Amino acid sequence: MPSSNTLSLVSPPEGLQERVRQRSVPVGQVVAWWLGGAGFIFKTSQGTQLFVDPYLSDVVNDIFGQQRAFPPPLTADQACPDVLICTHWHEDHLDPGSIPIIARNNPTALLLMPPSALARAVSWGVPRRQITTLKAGQTLTIKDITITAVAARHNAGVEGWEVYDGVCLTLEIDGMKIFFSGDTEYDTSLRNLRNLDFDSAFLSMNGVGGNMNAHEAALLAWHWGVGTVVPMHHHLWLNAAASDEATLDPDLLASSYSKLGGIGRVIAPIVGDEIVLSRVTNGRAGHRFISNAGTTQK
Numbered sequence: 554m555p556s557s558n559t560l561s562l563v564s565p566p567e568g569l570q571e572r573v574r575q576r577s578v579p580v581g582q583v584v585a586w587w588l589g590g591a592g593f594i595f596k597t598s599q600g601t602q603l604f605v606d607p608y609l610s611d612v613v614n615d616i617f618g619q620q621r622a623f624p625p626p627l628t629a630d631q632a633c634p635d636v637l638i639c640t641h642w643h644e645d646h647l648d649p650g651s652i653p654i655i656a657r658n659n660p661t662a663l664l665l666m667p668p669s670a671l672a673r674a675v676s677w678g679v680p681r682r683q684i685t686t687l688k689a690g691q692t693l694t695i696k697d698i699t700i701t702a703v704a705a706r707h708n709a710g711v712e713g714w715e716v717y718d719g720v721c722l723t724l725e726i727d728g729m730k731i732f733f734s735g736d737t738e739y740d741t742s743l744r745n746l747r748n749l750d751f752d753s754a755f756l757s758m759n760g761v762g763g764n765m766n767a768h769e770a771a772l773l774a775w776h777w778g779v780g781t782v783v784p785m786h787h788h789l790w791l792n793a794a795a796s797d798e799a800t801l802d803p804d805l806l807a808s809s810y811s812k813l814g815g816i817g818r819v820i821a822p823i824v825g826d827e828i829v830l831s832r833v834t835n836g837r838a839g840h841r842f843i844s845n846a847g848t849t850q851k
């Protein structure tokens with residue numbers, strides 16, 4: 554039975570599809586809605602709907618006995634993306650229970666995914682022409698979104714579920730730069746992205762299955778000096794806390810980030826609720842070094 558803490562992470566799901574459709578987004582902003590796990594819908598000022606890693610079925614229960622903790626906030630039949638990105642082929646990111654339905658219902662939607670994900674989607678009957686491959690180092694502009702793929706380091710440690718081509722994403726929309734981790738371990742190559750001056754970062758923080766833990770995600774966000782940090786991938790499974798390495802509380806990330814000297818916003822998402830993202834207007838917002846003597850340097 555979900556704890557009350559778990560229930561507070563999910564808003565009543567009714568009408569998400571309609572809320573997304575009706576939401577008009579001012580220029581200079583992007584609005585995001587959490588679908589649970591690493592799934593998000595992003596909507597731009599031009600009305601573009603970008604879906605990333607939507608997991609809307611319960612197929613992982615059939616495969617691994619991992620049951621979802623809450624009903625999907627919208628069904629595969631309700632999804633109407635203009636662009637849909639899967640960061641890698643694992644079923645909670647490339648959902649066999651919803652990707653074929655979404656592709657069929659939205660024939661003009663463009664799907665982007667790494668080659669090993671593409672091979673699976675095509676085998677499920679998704680038309681090859683509807684999918685564009687997305688590999689680390691590649692940049693694509695679709696409508697008003699410029700997407701760059703960055704190599705992820707994602708080792709879930711499950712034989713047969715190895716991923717060699719998973720990606721993280723940088724999204725540039727209306728002059729705003731958003732980092733989306735997908736699934737990745739902490740890696741020093743990610744630190745080097747600091748020069749990109751992200752306004753916002755969506756960071757996996759569950760700490761198991763080949764992902765950063767809350768403290769590693771906090772360190773990355775602090776190092777980059779992002780204005781807004783959105784912890785993710787901490788809430789999807791009913792029995793997610795089975796490992797003592799799991800870090801599932803966004804407050805853990807927030808407190809580590811604050812101890813490091815981070816001064817950006819940490820927004821713990823609620824499934825089905827919106828998050829408004831805007832540009833950091835005063836340069837690097839969240840980067841502050843605290844020396845041993847307690848003095849602070851920008």
Ligand SMILES: [Zn+2]
Nearest residue numbers: 591643645736
């Ligand atoms: Zn995952």
